Amino acid sequence: MDKEQARQRIAELREEIHYHNYRYYVLDQPVISDAEYDRMFRQLEELEARFPDLITPDSPTQRVGAPPREELGTVVHRVPLLSLQSIYSEEEMRHFVETAIAEAGEEVTFVAEPKYDGLAVNLTYEGGILTVAATRGDGFTGEDITDNVRTIKTVPLKLLAEDGEPLPEVVEIRGEIYIPVAAFRELNRRREEAGEPLFANPRNAAAGSVRQLDSAITAARPLNIYVYGVGAVSGYEFSSEWEVLQTLRRWGFRVDECNVLCRSSAECLEFYHSLAQQREQLPYEIDGVVFKVNELAAQQKLGTRTRSPRWAVAYKFPARQETTRIRDIIVSVGRMGALTPVALLEPVQIGGAMVQRASLHNQDEIDRKDIRIGDTVIIERAGDVIPHVVKVVTERRTGAERKFRLPDTCPVCGTEVLRTEGDPIVHCPNIDCPAQLRGRIEHFASRRAMDIEGLGEKLVVQLVASNLVRHLPDIYDLTVPQLTCLERMGEKSAQNLLKALEASKQTTLARFLYALSIVHVGEYVARLLAEHFGALSAVEQASYDELVAIAGIGPEIANSILHFFSQERNRQIVRELLDKGIQIRQEEAAAATLAGKTFVFTGVLSSFTREEATAQVERRGGRVTSSVSSRTDYVVVGENPGSKYQRAQELGVTVIGEEEFRELIESS
Ligand SMILES: [Zn+2]
Structure with a gap:
């Protein structure tokens, strides 16, 4: 690539990245996967490294994120929250460790901790009291979310100090607010019941909850926090990251129990792989492991690049979401006849597996997400579930995409299909x-x-x-x-x-x-x-x-x-x-053994629905009414009966249970 081509590509990448920053940070509506964003960012970094004179102050590499939303107040961080360099291979991991040891000395150690997939926050404590909480924002300036963060019960409003232990005059504490996976599922279940839109994932739910303008809404969300570091500190001395973690725990914060101290790249890799294996079972979502040089003196020696510290890296897990294209949509016929549309994808690696197909479930799902043949889509793979389409990247549409309709005949045998009102299958x-x-x-x-x-x-x-x-x-x-x-x-x-x-x-x-x-x-x-x-x-x-x-x-x-x-x-x-x-x-029609009898049901029956029970009575010539009177012959009582039960007792009407009802039906 010559310089002119590089200039052009750099301009394209910057424009793309600016746009995606805006979608991600400001609107909280990303349109591409994190993995694809990271790839673009790295490509831009590489090009700028090869042609340093093409770097301009407005390049996304020269700042961390995007401007905060205007509705919430803004907060200037005392010490910027730098982003971490992402790495993706064992080779890069070893290189990081070896460089640190070469430049800072043999006795350097490394703190390893999960990289939470939540919302990074900066909490400022003055005289031990929480005074300001802010989002990371662009790393230098964040949004003021103090009122909202105060509603999170695991955030101490006042630092705990044992036995008159001195507290810092000012300390910035860095952590990640997240929603546990189980609580996220429950949250979405309740939203579904209430007919509210569902959150795409725990991270979006956490980000949306923390940035509410009304902190009462935040308070009702199952937010939690882990803290893992400090920014500005005055009136207190730390000598290592490990000491920071122990101290934060003492001050009353949640610090992850699984953090470890590593002494070599082999130990770092071992921790990475063990965490990658536990990933699906962890109660919170993580997308990698953070490694930090432990000794603060060594950190000083290693210093900082424009955008990220040289003493820390984020070793990412293979992405579980990827962007790819739908080549075609085919229809598969299930073992009991259900027609399922399946997207044939341009093959893409997701979380270590090659993905070529995604289930589109049914026509309603296709219509709701407006999925078309030829569309660029974000695919997600979670656990062993068949990959599915998260959303269409409509910005990538060229006009050549084609809408899809499930056929009117079975693609296997040609029989006319059955469509049922109210059933998407x-x-x-x-x-x-x-x-x-x-x-x-x-x-x-x-x-x-x-x-x-x-x-x-x-x-x-x-x-x-x-x-x-x-x-x-x-x-x-x-x-x-x-x-x-x-x-x-x-x-x-x-x-x-x-x-x-x-x-x-x-x-x-x-x-x-x-x-x-x-x-x-x-x-x-x-x-x-x-x-x-x-x-x-x-x-x-x-x-x-x-x-x-x-x-x-x-x-x-x-x-x-x-x-x-x-x-x-x-x-x-x-x-x-x-x-x-x-x-x-030959079966004989049921005899009219219950002719003239009137039934009332109350409570829940275990082996009949109310409709089934009613049908059984009616087929035998009986009648079912909704209220009890002196003319009622039987009140059938299930679990948790209502006031009809009482009324029946008052009137002296015959009360029977489900078993007796069944005998009555079966004997006739
Ligand atoms: Zn068929």
Whole structure:
């Protein structure tokens, strides 16, 4: 790269970085990942190092951050809060340690501590009393958040002094305000319940909470703090960082127990790797490890660069968020027919793993985040969860991006999909869809469906992989010789399976309907259908009006049933199953044993919903009302009954529990 090219690239980088500083610090709405920001910053630093005469005072490398927001007052830090140089490799770690030892002497040691992913703050204590709390801001000037910080219970308003121990006249204490991971989840859960927007991550939640204009809001947030250093100090002497930490703890601050003192790069690396391993289990979020030269005299010798001290580094963990591009969006069909849009990404390393796909969950999610094919997006990977799209970087749009709609037909079998009002999940209803074969067989064989003992997940995988079963009805054609060819399948187990298959052919309509895994038709709805229609052919031919007339069956369920039986392939599979010898016992409609009886429910029943219980009563000719009167025959009492229970006792109405209710229903 020649100088002219460098000049141009430097200008581009500065403009980008200024913009992202603003988004990150002022608006608290970053549009790129931290890793990408760091990369741009390092590229700019490298270019400026190669062409020092291109450095200008307005370069982002010449100051730390961005101006504070104007609504909060500003505070000038007595000693600037420098940012730390970030490093990413063991080689850089060793280089840091070796340089420090070479320049400051063999006896240098290093304090290692977690690099918290929170909000850096500067707390000023005068005469032992908290007088000012400020954000880091641009490192020189921060925002005045004193009132807000005072609400954090782990911040001492007054330093503790044992036995008349002298306190500094003035001391600036540096720390990080954060929200613990568990408290963050709880906070978001409550916000979701209240219909409020969710925080993207604990750091954003902490930053947003600390910078509130109303400290009452801050007080209600689960903020906490760890402190790790001092800035300006007068009237007190420290000789090492380790001494600082011990003293801060004595003064009443939270200082992390896991901090250690290292004597070599090997010890530093060991701590780094052990913390990286514990990362997912820690109660707070961290994004690396900070190493500081311990002895203050050595720090003095090493000195400071424009932007960061030479006696400390932040060794970052591999990023868990990255920026990449969506090449295409495909649709995967789940084992029970759910269509899930999946983004195919330009491959990107996130936290040590190559990521090429991200789940987009459903159409609602795509619409809400306005995700388009060709978009540049921020991808996040947490734990073992499938990576997901955090947000679209709309600033990178070129106009060539294309919107995406889930198709109207299944991409695997071509069947028209089922869309349900109020449910963002779209389903392929085809019982013979190849993508669903395994899931459908497992469900068909499950205990509460056809109850085929021995036909579990592992065997189903083998049967499908070996092509012994290509369609659901094939399970009834299996033979002992075929089965014994499979791994871990002896003659005896094979015979037992065939017996179980044979036994399953005697079944009830409710079980058979449930076994077909029709979307929205669970056990209870299957029972309703069976009791109402009595015969499979009647269910197949039922109209929308007939279906919704049944108590407990709404438009969504009715549509799903109609859609299922409108598919020729589904009707054919059902016929094939019956041809294999499945006998459906006729079920008689429930007798009107409760005719003329009036029921009232109060409290929560454990094995029925209120609707189910009501439907059971009505099907037997009874009536359910909402208030107790002398004409009420039964009051059914569940957990935490209300005033109806009292009223029933006053009126002398028969009170029964859930068990007695169940007996009443089942005996009729
Ligand atoms: Zn399909």
